[in-house]
Amino acid sequence: MQSGFFLLMALYGMEPFVELHDVTHVYARAEDSLPAVRSLTLKVNEGEFAAIVGPSGCGKSTLMKLATGLQFPVEGKVIVGGRKVAAPVKLAGMAFQNPTMLPWRTTLDNILLPLEIVEPHRSRLRRHKAEYVAKAEGLLAQVGLKGQGHRFPWQLSGGMQQRVSLCRALIHEPKLLMLDEPFGALDSFTREELWCVMRDLHAAQKVTIVLVTHDLREAAFLADRIFCMSARPGRIVAEREVGFPRPRDLDITYTPEFAALVHELRGHIAQARQAV
């Protein structure tokens, strides 16, 4: 009976891909030795788009570092792709609020950077350059930057750089994409445009995405599952599945259901803030 249940879950791609079990983490350099996160438990299924929202300073970035193996928890377990995380996970791509392009490389060479690090691409890159370049150009076209690869990142606008940053995070076909407020520094029109880019990338690549954000509308529009975090030390105070059918159109952000969801999330965050 139970094995049948797991089989069913596997068939639907519902295995947990990222799991944090009762995780507590204190940074070695924290002055007050107050944990950044405490007793944090969450599960993100394979192929799912998860969003994590919370008041500022709640340890969302810590969560990202834990899930990618850049930090290891003081207590608890982090499991990614069925394995306990004991080293940087290598199957992750990351993008941040700051696009962090290397100014001496062209846009295309910036996108190819992860391939110079990650195996098996690292040893194949030189001989199969054309193949990888074609792939990078395909990604650029997907995010609406067709034919811009030869330009330097500082010749691109902030929104364009953020698109490039997404391409760089996806070039090595990661199983897990970690986004730390990637659209936080953009104007609202560009941001909505990039939501759609992100939505289409997720639909095309079947990658598990964890998005950390302050923007509740962003979380509600993009995610299948939303986690609300408390103020520091962070833990999950609410988990909410988002049932809007895909593909979603920007118009749904003006429906009463959407407004109700955002309102509900806002309530959780307000509570989390008061709890300090």
Next chain:
Amino acid sequence: MKTRNQLVMAPFIFTLGFFILWEILCLVLNISSFILPAPSTILQAVWEYRSQLTFHAMHTLWMTLSGFSLAVGFGLLLGMVLGSSRLINAGTYPLLVGFNAIPKVAVVPILVFWFGVGWVPPVMTAFLISFFPIVVNVATGIATVEPEMEDVLRALGASKRDIVFKVGVPRAMPYFFGSLKVAITLAYVGSVIGEQNASNVGIGNLLTRASAAFEVPLVWAALLVLAVLGVAMYALTASVEHSVTGWAQRSQMVA
């Protein structure tokens, strides 16, 4: 376009003006050439001693460039080590700063004890005086890699070495070339100091002998040659900097 031309011409006009003013002051105030020779007198001396000056200047140039090359190699290496390891950086910084604080004139006698009078002390002095800014700048460039960039690469399994060579070193290049402009002038000071105290050739040595013999115009001629050489080496370094790290001057290109 007019202002652009003016900007190009300005250095020449100001330099020429400076010397003309100097000449006029010497004439009007009737300053003895023992105190301050007029530029025309100095130019005469340059012409008169041209073969001697060329010989010694070439030697000084050679000493400077040797010491400078050593400083570049050593400075890059040490800078890379200091930039990639916080521990080594913290540990060796006081030593480095202390060493840099010693006036290198005071080190020349020790170099003479070790290597005798000759080409080694000027080269060593040039090296010792000029490596410090290179080390500090390369280390700074590498140590200030954006944490997000480091996270992106580390999450992919990049080693410390990958990060230093893919991001740190290219990133440090503008700092490195900036420091070269400082280092080349320092190396020059170093080699002249070395020659003055521990060599039988070179402009530094020529200066010592000329001043001992009260040949004032020759002293000034040697100084003029030093200044011209210094400007030439600085300009060379600056042009290399511009061609290699053009991306770092992007703000001018966009504007």
